Amino acid sequence: MPSPHRISSRIAAIAESATLKVDAKAKALKAAGRPVISYAAGEPDFATPAHIVEAASAAVLDPKNYRYTPAAGLPELREAIAAKTLRDSGLAVPASQVIVTNGGKQAVYQAFATLLDDGDEALLPAPYWTTYPEAIKLAGGVPVEVFAGAGQEYKVTVEQLEAARTERTKLLVFVSPSNPTGAVYTPAETEAIGRWALEHGVWVVSDEIYQNLTYDGVTAVSIVQAVPELAAQTILVNGVAKTYAMTGWRVGWMIGPADAIAGAANLQSHLSSNVSNVSQRAAIAALTGPQESASVMRDAFDRRRRLIVAGLSAIDGVICPTPHGAFYVYPDVRGLLGRSWGGVTPTTTLELADLILEQAEVAVVPGEAFGPSGYLRLSYALGDDDLLEGVARLQRLFA
Known part of the structure; x- marks a missing residue:
């Protein structure tokens, strides 16, 4: 059996990046043929100018x-x-x-x-x-x-x-x-x-x-x-x-x-x-160099920001403050916990994120990756069609 001290305790204690972990899982499911929509990675979908x-x-x-x-x-x-x-x-x-x-x-x-x-x-x-x-x-x-x-x-x-x-x-x-x-x-x-x-x-x-x-x-x-x-x-x-x-x-x-x-x-x-x-x-x-392309991307993020905030705010039990920067929303979803969804009753956002991935085929990052449970992070730096379809899936799941 390997010694528990085989590698340094400092390195052994590092937690895996939760955002990259969720994104990797979503990509693996997509590669297996499942139509997963991922809001996990903080990565613009645009080509470099x-x-x-x-x-x-x-x-x-x-x-x-x-x-x-x-x-x-x-x-x-x-x-x-x-x-x-x-x-x-x-x-x-x-x-x-x-x-x-x-x-x-x-x-x-x-x-x-x-x-x-x-x-x-x-x-x-x-x-x-x-x-x-x-x-x-x-x-x-x-x-x-x-x-x-x-x-x-x-x-x-x-x-x-x-x-x-x-x-x-x-x-x-x-x-x-x-x-x-x-x-x-x-x-x-x-x-x-x-x-x-x-x-x-x-x-x-x-x-x-x-x-x-x-x-x-x-x-x-x-x-x-x-x-x-x-x-x-x-x-x-x-x-x-x-x-x-x-x-x-x-x-x-x-x-x-x-x-x-x-x-x-x-x-x-x-x-x-x-x-x-x-x-x-x-x-x-x-x-x-010229900054026009950056401005076009920012305008697209702005449009997507308004779409996703409106879509998530329409779900009973979700409170979604309007962000003024970056390309993330961070809804308070404590109102969804402790309720049964498709036969599953999540009590943490870790459990809720798993439920969403399995039942709606949507990847989100649970709040435990960023602090206390009770929240989800969704990046809106993805294409408009996927953004709207993903929100629609969430609305159907939590109807």
Whole structure:
């Protein structure tokens, strides 16, 4: 029998990504011939815009991209990211304080690894993206959940954060727009949280990957724009995946104070070295080229957002706040629990998600992946026809 200590306890304790697990199961069922509609993956259904693909095609033929380049990223891309950060986050930062990473997920991991020591606490507003607590624990930190439900539009308050703060609190994870809820903090809410962090010397890791996907005239104000002094204790995480339909290209980045970025760059030099040069060339085209395609995709997400909110809100027992950002809805489905559906009586959203997959052939992610039970996450970054058919199936199941 293998020893229980065959692999490290830290690695053995990692929970599998729930969103990828559900998506993989849905794809397996589809491959077996079942007409499954999946709302699981946070991935745009659009093709990467043509001018970005063309830039990558040219890069493949250029021998200069066949060799190692600086671990922190191509200088041209770091400059483009600095310009984008000034434009969209209101922060003037030199390219030397930018690190290009293999997707936003690596940037998140490196941010926590750079800041946290064993036992340091990280305040984690819930619902949260499933990777945050695992990455915090991998860095030796302790995630401290601070929950805000549908009644608060899934946004935590300064009072809640202060109640959770201890002498071990090292950082706060701030995400606006949010995955999984689509919630966007107002400028006043963002400033209040930023001032609280500044006052108490709490680092902020701000994930801005969805900052360009907002609706109804709402703007996702960066926490460093709301409180400029906070830049000295903030790491910004971002990437091209969501805005430009480039999830598979694996280009993200992190931005922060010089000492933190130097530490993270040292880590990356040993961890992965440079991101694929072809993908970096594509990212340069995304950030510096025409933005019309991104606007078209955002308009499509907006239309789908309104459709799915209306469809889910028509189901008795479902409360679906209207999100103002990203491409997710996060309905409160506690009203469906404890009731019998097709001979099954789910008491948790894990059980409810399984029921939905088996009886309606619709894949959703249960709230347990993001915090407390009682909620579901559905991505509306899928085709219009599938979106409408999936909602219709749910309406029939819960009629």
